[in-house]
Amino acid sequence: MVLDIGKIRQDLQQIRTLDQELKIFGAFGHHWRLNPPAKERQVASFEKKYRVRLPENYRTFLIELGNGGAGPYYGIFPLDQDYDGKDLSRGMRQGTLGDPSLPFPHQTDWNLPPSFFAQSPEYQTLTQEEYDRAQEAWNKKLIAEYWPGRFMDGAIPICEVGCALQQYLVVTGPGAGGIWADYRADNRGIRRVLDQNGRPLFFAEWYLQWLESSLKEALANAISVDRREREG
Numbered sequence: 001m002v003l004d005i006g007k008i009r010q011d012l013q014q015i016r017t018l019d020q021e022l023k024i025f026g027a028f029g030h031h032w033r034l035n036p037p038a039k040e041r042q043v044a045s046f047e048k049k050y051r052v053r054l055p056e057n058y059r060t061f062l063i064e065l066g067n068g069g070a071g072p073y074y075g076i077f078p079l080d081q082d083y084d085g086k087d088l089s090r091g092m093r094q095g096t097l098g099d100p101s102l103p104f105p106h107q108t109d110w111n112l113p114p115s116f117f118a119q120s121p122e123y124q125t126l127t128q129e130e131y132d133r134a135q136e137a138w139n140k141k142l143i144a145e146y147w148p149g150r151f152m153d154g155a156i157p158i159c160e161v162g163c164a165l166q167q168y169l170v171v172t173g174p175g176a177g178g179i180w181a182d183y184r185a186d187n188r189g190i191r192r193v194l195d196q197n198g199r200p201l202f203f204a205e206w207y208l209q210w211l212e213s214s215l216k217e218a219l220a221n222a223i224s225v226d227r228r229e230r231e232g
Contacts, residue, residue: 001204003057005064011211012070018218030075034066038079042067046080050088050156051101055177057204058169072210073161083160095149097157103173104154106180111189112146146184155180167193169203177202 015024016032043062047053054062061076068078080087082097091097119141121134154172161167164185170178179193179201193201195209 001057001202001208003060003065003204003207005060008065008208008211011215015211015214015218018222019214023221024214024217026072026074029073030070032070034069035078036067037064038062038067043079049080050099052171054171055169055203057177057202061203061207071159071207072167073159076159077157082157083166088156092149096147098149098151098153098155100154100156100171102150102153104170104175104178104180105151106190107175109189109191110151111187111191116145117187151190152182157182175200179203179206 012032012034019027019032022028022031040063043054043059062079066076068076068081070076077083082088082091088097088100092099120138121131123131126134152168154176155168155170157166158169158179159167161181166182168180168182170176170180181191181193183189183191193206195201195205201209
């Protein structure tokens, strides 16, 4: 699927007009506005820094539409930024992000079994001191076995879903361009993002599906407000 740049701009403008009170989920994070486009040299510099070639639809989005901004959930991250505005190399150094240049390791949804999470300490059965020690040990185990950056090799964070949940864009490997959800923050693992028919979403489809859904919601909200005003 190819991005229709003009239609995207037109749809965003229409939604911005309809949803001025920012009632649609996540709108307060981006106000339906895209950031200024990235320069070709900026994108090329990112690709050289991380030894990747960005998927073409995402590359087009950055250069012709905007370097982040209006998008699913709280909006698309600017290039080389994570959820708190830090560059990706920081997360790589800390071991919380993988290496984008390595192949993405997942082909199917991944999670650890329920028996792993059953090891979490229960406050009710321990003294405060015992619980604090057990919780510290459990956090170390989580970091070592559930949160290694290598589990997200070949991908970059693209948006925040909320409550520390994020979605990623695969940039290296056979599934490049695909969108995956990192739901480890609530123990749901790493999984493909699918459309309503259960098909894996790639960047263009992911963005356009969100845009279409947002426009429908904005139109429905506007009709509802108009009806209430006429009936009131």
